[in-house]
Amino acid sequence: MKILELPIEFEFNGQKNYIYPSLIILNDELTLVDTGYTNFLSLIENEIVKNGYEMKNLKNIIITHYDDDHIGSLYDFKEKYPWINIIASEIESKYISGELKSERLIQAEDMLKTIPNSEVDFSNWFIQQLKNLKHISVDEKVHDGDMILDNKCRIIATPGHTSGHISLYFPGLKSVITGDAAVNEEQELIIANPNFCLDIDNAQQSLRKIKNLKPETYYCYHGGEFSL
Template sequence: MKIIELPIEFEFNGQKNHIYPSLIILNDELTLVDTGYTNFLPLIENEILKNGYEVKNLKNIIITHYDDDHIGSLYEFKEKYPWINIIASENESKYISGEMKSERLIQAEEMLKNMPNNEVEFGKWFIQQLKNLKYVSIDEKVHDGDRLLDDKCRIIATPGHTSGHISLYFPSLNSVITGDAAVNEKQELIIANPNFCLDVDNAQQSLRKIKNLNAETYYCYHGGKFSL
């Protein structure tokens, strides 16, 4: 078993940005963790191919949480590769599948009411991005402590950024895939953008929780791999 980060470069507001979805390889079967923004499927496919793997061997997609930079291409993946097993926490699944209005959309609509005039245009754009997300049914709903991938992956509940956020712990690899429970900023693990955290106190507790695992490697979606 091994984990590979997939660096995806893209432009936003005239600036280069990166995200780092993770690819888990186990017995020639692939598991992708998070799918990037809408229309990122070809970018992720190319990175998988560059690493010498074929997307036809993609068995699972695990979603850490429902934000648009993590689930944007989920619908595209399911359409193109319908056999893929989609996994998320039970709490996140109701937002990803459209059973309930997402917490992030509610938050964005509330923030818009008090935004300075120079930010309103962006606020409206962001709300529309969230509304444009296509709903996808979750095949497997998981909870804190559940084990996946031949028991080699343990689900760690890491609420705060969103209420049902999960991270993935791999004891045999001494590694954690953090989602947005931690970002790598200048080789330091910190919580993701506090202004967007739904519960900053919970986010801090979740960060401590995954730090206390004392893993050798943390695969951060923002900032990339962090090694002690």
């Protein structure tokens, strides 16, 4: 078993950006963690193939939480590879499926009422991005402490950024895939953008929780791999 970081380069507002989805390889079966923004399917496919793996072996997609940069291409993946098993927390699955209006959309609409005029255009664009996300049902709903992937991966509930956010702990590899529970900023682990945290106290507690696991490697969606 191993974890591979997938650096995905893209431009936003004229600036070069990266996200780092993770690919878990276990017994020739692939599990992708998070899917990037809308229309990122080909970018992620190319990175997987470039590393010598075949898309026909993609068995699972794990979604850490409902945000447009994490679930944007989920629908496209399921449409192209219908056999894929989609895994998410019980809480986040309700937003992914469209059963409930997402926390992020509620937050964005609430913020629109109080932000300065200079930020209104961006906020309206962001709200529309969230509304354009296509809903899809989750195949496997997980909870804190569940063991998946042949009992080699433990689900860690890490609420704060969103209420149903999960991270993934691999005791055998001494590694954690953090989602947005932690970001790597200049080789320091911090919580993701506090302005988007739904509960800053929970976010800080979740960061401490994954640090207390004392892994050797953190795979951060923002900032990339962080090794102690």
